[in-house]
Amino acid sequence: MNTRTTLRLIAAAAVTALAVAGCSPASSSDKTTAPTTAAGATTAAGATTAAGAGAGSEPESAGSTPESAGSVGSGEQVTLTFRLWDDQAAPAYEASFAEFTKANPNIKVNVEQVPWGDYWSKLPLDIASNTAADIFWINSSSYGLYADNGNLIDVGTEVGDGGGDWNQAVTEQYKRDGKLWGVPQIWDSIALFYNKDLTDAAGVDPSALTWDPAGAADTLLPAAQKLTLDAAGKNAADAAFDPSTVKQYGYNAGLDLQAILLNYLASNGAALQDGDNFSIDTPEGVAAVQYLVDLINKSHVAPSAADTNTNGDFSRDQFTQGKMALFQSGPYNLKNISDAVDFNWAIAPLPAGPSGAVSVVTGVAAVGNAKSAHLPETIQVLKWLGTAQGQAALGENGVAFPAVNSAQAGFLKYWQDKGVDVSAFVTQAEGDTTPGPVGANFGAGYTALDAQLQEAFLGRLPVAQALTTGQADANDAITG
Numbered sequence: 001m002n003t004r005t006t007l008r009l010i011a012a013a014a015v016t017a018l019a020v021a022g023c024s025p026a027s028s029s030d031k032t033t034a035p036t037t038a039a040g041a042t043t044a045a046g047a048t049t050a051a052g053a054g055a056g057s058e059p060e061s062a063g064s065t066p067e068s069a070g071s072v073g074s075g076e077q078v079t080l081t082f083r084l085w086d087d088q089a090a091p092a093y094e095a096s097f098a099e100f101t102k103a104n105p106n107i108k109v110n111v112e113q114v115p116w117g118d119y120w121s122k123l124p125l126d127i128a129s130n131t132a133a134d135i136f137w138i139n140s141s142s143y144g145l146y147a148d149n150g151n152l153i154d155v156g157t158e159v160g161d162g163g164g165d166w167n168q169a170v171t172e173q174y175k176r177d178g179k180l181w182g183v184p185q186i187w188d189s190i191a192l193f194y195n196k197d198l199t200d201a202a203g204v205d206p207s208a209l210t211w212d213p214a215g216a217a218d219t220l221l222p223a224a225q226k227l228t229l230d231a232a233g234k235n236a237a238d239a240a241f242d243p244s245t246v247k248q249y250g251y252n253a254g255l256d257l258q259a260i261l262l263n264y265l266a267s268n269g270a271a272l273q274d275g276d277n278f279s280i281d282t283p284e285g286v287a288a289v290q291y292l293v294d295l296i297n298k299s300h301v302a303p304s305a306a307d308t309n310t311n312g313d314f315s316r317d318q319f320t321q322g323k324m325a326l327f328q329s330g331p332y333n334l335k336n337i338s339d340a341v342d343f344n345w346a347i348a349p350l351p352a353g354p355s356g357a358v359s360v361v362t363g364v365a366a367v368g369n370a371k372s373a374h375l376p377e378t379i380q381v382l383k384w385l386g387t388a389q390g391q392a393a394l395g396e397n398g399v400a401f402p403a404v405n406s407a408q409a410g411f412l413k414y415w416q417d418k419g420v421d422v423s424a425f426v427t428q429a430e431g432d433t434t435p436g437p438v439g440a441n442f443g444a445g446y447t448a449l450d451a452q453l454q455e456a457f458l459g460r461l462p463v464a465q466a467l468t469t470g471q472a473d474a475n476d477a478i479t480g
Contacts, residue, residue: 092394094111130371132151139362147177150370165406169433173436183382184386190428191425192209195343207349209223223250249301249324251328253292253296262436264291309454319337320336328351334415349428355432356432392410396410
């Protein structure tokens with residue numbers, strides 16, 4: 001599974017982080033200082049403050065350039081570690097750091113790739129034991145705890161804010177308590193992959209679909225019905241359609257936080273969170289989730305939640321095998337789809353809801369370990385990672401949309417050369433957007449909410465009840 005910015009599984013990981021850190025910081029809206037001990041000390045929970053190893057070395061000023069010759073330190077060669085989870089991105093970073101070292105021969109950066117399944121259990125343990133990498137990837141739902149506990153370098157002070165060349169939506173997601181904690185690296189929005197052979201055969205135009213919980217302006221459901229076929233070849237709009245023998249699904253409507261849920265909520269005027277608090281339980285939130293649940297359990301145009309609740313790759317695999325016509329997802333699945341399919345496919349805009357086609361924009365950031373033994377050099381590498389040159393390899397190798405705007409042309413060209421127009425993702429990111437999850441205790445909260453949502457998507461719990469109970473449980477969890 002390619003999980004550069006996939007959010008669903010992060011809930012369990014954040015719970016692990018909380019168990020290691022052993023504290024529950026207050027939300028960002030009701031405090032101005034992080035709950036840490038005096039500089040250089042370790043909290044009783046094991047999360048450390050900013051000072052420590054490396055303290056006493058003065059970081060270079062935020063105004064210096066990443067290409068400045070040599071290290072800011074002693075002049076002896078320093079080796080830093082950069083950790084990430086994506087095996088597709090690792091070679092691009094190796095190429096980037098090779099260029100950096102040419103200009104800065106006394107700083108070498110080793111790339112350490114830790115598989116997604118181990119990344120989020122290893123990270124809090126390494127931070128607690130002061131063995132974490134100097135620089136590491138993180139996502140918006142995970143950094144808050146470490147920022148609050150003083151484990152991260154203040155990027156806004158030491159590096160800057162990109163001077164307008166960083167993706168603004170991603171940059172905002174890494175601001176907490178008025179400070180910027182990460183250098184944006186890559187970003188995702190959500191659009192609609194479609195099997196052109198299947199849509200053409202069904203006479204469906206996926207370029208401007210709409211969904212409407214009231215039904216009047218709904219074109220997505222009729223399209224999905226035409227594209228859903230049973231073993232006898234009858235579509236889901238046919239009175240003789242047999243939902244127990246579906247051989248081709250019209251659409252993926254599963255409980256996928258990033259690709260589905262956040263976008264449907266926002267496109268109906270609802271939101272998962274208000275600050276760090278969960279706020280899904282509104283009439284608009286209920287209507288959005290009910291629409292999705294009905295696509296699965298009433299109209300039978302999407303796979304059963306029994307297949308998708310615990311298998312985040314099920315719908316993607318159905319699509320790549322030619323068994324699903326419309327697949328809503330992000331650029332993180334471009335390589336998976338391109339490498340696997342043998343049919344004609346393309347990308348359309350996100351289906352628009354009553355509030356428009358509102359996509360979540362999520363991103364990965366590089367953060368600096370505040371207890372690095374080589375703080376000046378770590379800051380210098382962070383600066384490099386915030387430049388077009390530093391992110392060029394990510395785009396030119398088709399890994400992801402670079403979060404430095406001036407580096408995105410390479411990604412567009414990579415896919416254009418393969419005959420794939422990825423501009424729908426750019427259009428979504430430049431239009432109305434909704435942010436990814438945030439909060440030091442997001443994982444604990446979403447775990448509680450997710451338990452109720454899974455039951456609703458399985459059809460075993462009324463949606464309104466699931467959202468009321470789930471929101472209350474989630475907000476109890478983040479304050480507990």
